[in-house]
Amino acid sequence: MNIGRILLIFGLLMLMAGIYISSNWTVLGSIIGIIGGLVLGLSTFFFINARPK
Numbered sequence: 001m002n003i004g005r006i007l008l009i010f011g012l013l014m015l016m017a018g019i020y021i022s023s024n025w026t027v028l029g030s031i032i033g034i035i036g037g038l039v040l041g042l043s044t045f046f047f048i049n050a051r052p053k
Contacts, residue, residue, distance in 0.1 A: 004046035011039030 014036030022029025 002046070004043050007039055007043035007046065011036050011041075011043055014039060 015033055016036075018029045018031070018033025018036050020029070021032060
């Protein structure tokens with residue numbers, strides 16, 4: 001598995017966990033969700049660079 005797919009899965013899990021956790025702990029869930037979104041955005045950078053030209 002390349003780094004892009006690992007970051008995609010990890011970021012998606014963090015984003016979903018952040019949404020779930022924010023129902024009880026708003027600040028912690030928001031922070032986890034924002035970091036998960038940033039990791040998802042970072043994974044797209046690796047997908048674009050790995051694309052054949």
